[in-house]
Amino acid sequence: MEFDVLYLADLRFPGGTSTSLRYDLRACRKAGLKAGIIPVSSPIFARNRVLNQTLLAEIRATGTVIVPRDERPKAKIALLNHPSILENSVRTRTGFDAETCCMVVHQPTRNRRGQPYYKADQWPDLAADWFGHDLHLLPVSNVVRNDLVANGLSAMLHEANWPNLIDPSDFPQKPPREAGLPLVIGRHSRPSLDKWPSPEIALSCYPESPVYSFRMLGAPQEYLDQFETLPWNWHVLPFSHEPVSGFLQGLDIYSYFHSDTWIEAFGYSVLEALATGLPCVVPHGMEEIYADACFYADPTQAPQVYERLRSNRSLMEKASQRARAHVEARFGLDGFKAKFGAVAGRPGPLRRKRASSPAPAKTSAPVVLTVTSNGIGLGHLSRQLAIAKALGPRVNVVFFSLSEAIEIARSMGYAAEYRPFHRKLQADIEAWNAYFFQELREALGHYNPALTLFDGNLPYGGLVDALESYGKCTTAWIRRGLWRTPQPQSIARERVFDAVFEPGELCEALDPGYSRPDPDGVARVNPVLMTQPRHLFSRNTARRALDLPEDATLCLVQLGSEANFDMSLPRQLLLEFLERHPHVIAVEVRSPLHAGNSAGLHERLIMRKMYPLGQALKAFDFAVCAAGYNTFHENIAAGLPSLFVPNSAPEMDVQEARADYGARSGWSLTCSADDPFAFETALEQMLDPDLRQDLSAACLRKTGCWDGAWQIARQLQVLAQLPENLLPEH
Incomplete structure (x- = not known):
């Protein structure tokens, strides 16, 4: 396998690290380059942390290759996508060969109080010993570059940066609205304490005032708990409450201030706001990143900037146009070719050269x-x-x-x-x-x-x-x-x-x-x-597969083995129902390995063995079933009118919830196993072809989720x- 860019990346990051990778993959494809990914688990997350679903969707959409474990890929550039990948507890399954191996450094190595985030002195040896490559550092901004120099890492620095990119088409430009009150000011960030100013500072840059309405997306609960009372004009929303693009469309101004210990390396949230065309008010430390695209202020000065913008519509409009233009010129997807070329063609000074390891021998399927x-x-x-x-x-x-x-x-x-x-x-x-x-x-x-x-x-x-x-x-x-x-x-x-x-x-x-x-x-x-709706047999094919009459009214019966729950009353009532309705045949379908037999209970209660049953569900006119997970969802997906009788045994899941929800949604009927009147009534209702048609139609409206x-x-x-x-x- 050969790639232009190979990323060693943890695909679980929730914020800017994954967002920047997502746009890199999109930009790489647009540039006609080939990208691959070796997944790595960073120790900063719990082991079972959920993968970033938005990033996974981008990987699929761009055709990015996840390198299989038995391959040793080659690449022009290999990028370790976060410093935590070189923590000593990290394990990788896949080696690689690259002309240039770099680490993308997304944040400074220390906070403002000098406390280290990483053991940066170990990076060169770990990269050499684990991957057989000399390591160069690619900062995402000059803020990070200056930190790396200040902390004695100049020898590892590549002469290029690896700035984050964004697709402006994901963030439609928002035209400034007519001046009015209150002014809607907002911010968003992942729910981390570092991303939020202290309560005292927050009350100065996001003050209580009838002039301003503040919308906060992603404030962690432990941060909010630090306030005696939250300001009445704050509207706090969970991080995943809505898509960022939609959230930004509801703002007039973007205002981002953070903890006094945090050094903002890039500020991806600010980049998203600028792409939307929002005037952005941010700390002075970000001027080296965004130049004249933002308004810079100390937190106590922020309300003065808000007021300048509110009172001057022309200034708001110019700020909006400048913000969008700055993003398109400096951080659009077309910038990927340039940053790739700056790294691929110029590896920088090497400490030592290492022989490439041989590719692993091909093995059988994993x-x-x-x-x-x-x-x-x-x-x-x-x-x-x-x-x-x-x-x-x-x-x-x-x-x-x-x-x-x-x-x-x-x-x-x-x-x-x-x-x-x-x-x-x-x-x-x-x-x-x-x-x-x-x-x-x-x-x-x-x-x-x-x-x-x-x-x-x-x-x-x-x-x-x-x-x-x-x-x-x-x-x-x-x-x-x-x-x-x-x-x-x-x-x-x-x-x-x-x-x-x-x-x-x-x-x-x-x-x-x-x-x-x-x-x-x-x-x-x-x-x-087990069986997708598109793979169901037709009615006639299903009946022939089960050796069932083509012209009878057929009732599917699946009430379980009764190993942990008594279904004897529904079974008895079903036999009485068959006595009253000679044109109905009940068919109890069991797995091929089931040893029991329903023969002799009633001439029109017959047993069949078939697996998987899902493909033959169209054979039946209606069903009487327990509300187990598979049966409930397969019947709904097949549009089979069903009477669900939940198994309420304490060790079972809450089948009553499924049965009740199906009835309230118009997909099915339900009754408890100990209610003879409700069971008999529901069975009689199932003989109504119009009701069955309504139930089936309601089920079949549930599409695209199987x-x-x-x-x-x-x-x-x-x-x-x-x-x-x-x-x-x-």
Whole structure:
């Protein structure tokens, strides 16, 4: 693999570091250059910090290559995209060869009080020992350059800077509005204390006054708690409340002041405001970056600048035009060619030369080891199978499961191993965890996976110990939401995983949120389906596949195994319903491995075995089902009119929330398992073709949200540096 620019980057940064990389990738493509990324995890974030979704979307849109782990790429320039990448705890899987190797330095090495952010004296040796390259420093501005010189790093400095860029088309220019009161002044930044002035200073630059209305996007709660009472004219919004571009459109003036310990290296938030055409009032220290594009003031002087602008419309208009023009001339995407050329052609003085390491020998497809828990149904296994399909044929997925249904994965062509759960072995849980540790640890050593993927509500002690003991692969945990109660023991085990995924719920609004106390540590994706709606059999094909009559009214029955919940009343009422309606046939569909039999209960209650059932859902006129995750979402996606009877067992997720939400949204009907009148009434309603048509039409309006498996697969591909799935998603 050969690239013009190769970035070693942590793709989890929430602020300007990721934003600058995003625009670099866009500008690189526009310049006709090829970019690649080697993902690296910085120690400044929790291990399971969520990837920056906006940056991931840009990577896909620009066709930027995530370098697979078995490649050793070559590049004209290799860029370490943040100093924390050279912390001594960082691990990289992929070596590289580059004509020039540089670190982009996004901030000074110390704050105003002389406290260091990084161990900069270690950078040269770490870069040489870990990557085999001499390291040059590329500051994003002269503010950073001056700091590097002052701290004795002149010998490593490249003569060029690597300024941040922006696409002005993402920030439509806002025309100044007619002068009026109050003047809307705002600012935004990631929620870090360093980005905000002390309360005393804040009250001077953002004062209480009927003349001004201040909008603050991203103020951290620990900062707000420092105020006895927040000014009445402050309107504080969470960092993710709205897109930055839309937020800026609502302002008249942008005003950015920060902590007195912080040295602003570039001020990406200011660049976004300038691109919008907002007059910007900022500290004097930023003049070296933005020259005459901004108004510079001490915090106590800021209100005087606001007043000058408010009282002089001509000044506001000139400031707006100057701001936009400055951004387009100095920081637009067309500037990438120039900054690339300044670095690619001029590597600067080298301390020493090193021989290139040989490219690694090509190996077989990387292994993904999926571990599924012992659920009462097929939900865990089905999600893993859907994700395996989305990962594609260039990876080797191996199933290591506690579910006896693992034979399904084997029948679909996957390697699969079964290990019994402690109840199956009638073993003490502590003894079983010791057994499972040994079995999984041996499997990890044998398969040498690039990624281990667990699906279950609680990572077992044996699982956690095996993953930590092995320590050589990326780890991810997939867990459903809708927890009934807080589960601190389960949450605490997030630390073992590089990513935690929660498949989406259509009823997310009713989720109490016990599964994600830290939203930055749990990646939300769309619902995960085994079968996409576009792959459903037609009605006639589905009925032929299940050997069902083509002209009968067919009711799908999926009330579960009753291993943990009594569904006997609904089943009895269903039999009575069949007695009253001879034209209805009830079809109970079980997995191919299910040993039970419904034969003999009623001549028109028949059993079929099929997996995956989702592709045959159009065979049925309506369904009577428990409100499990897979069944609920697959029925909605297929437009199948359904009566959901939630399994309310304490160990289950809150199926009542799904069933209730579906009914309130007009997608389905619901009733509890112990309410015979409601159940009989709902069954009779399902015989109405107009009602079924209305329910189906409402379901089918829910489109474009069924690609959760692909969303997870794309993120796993980045996290574990897996080869990209070349098969189309649609």
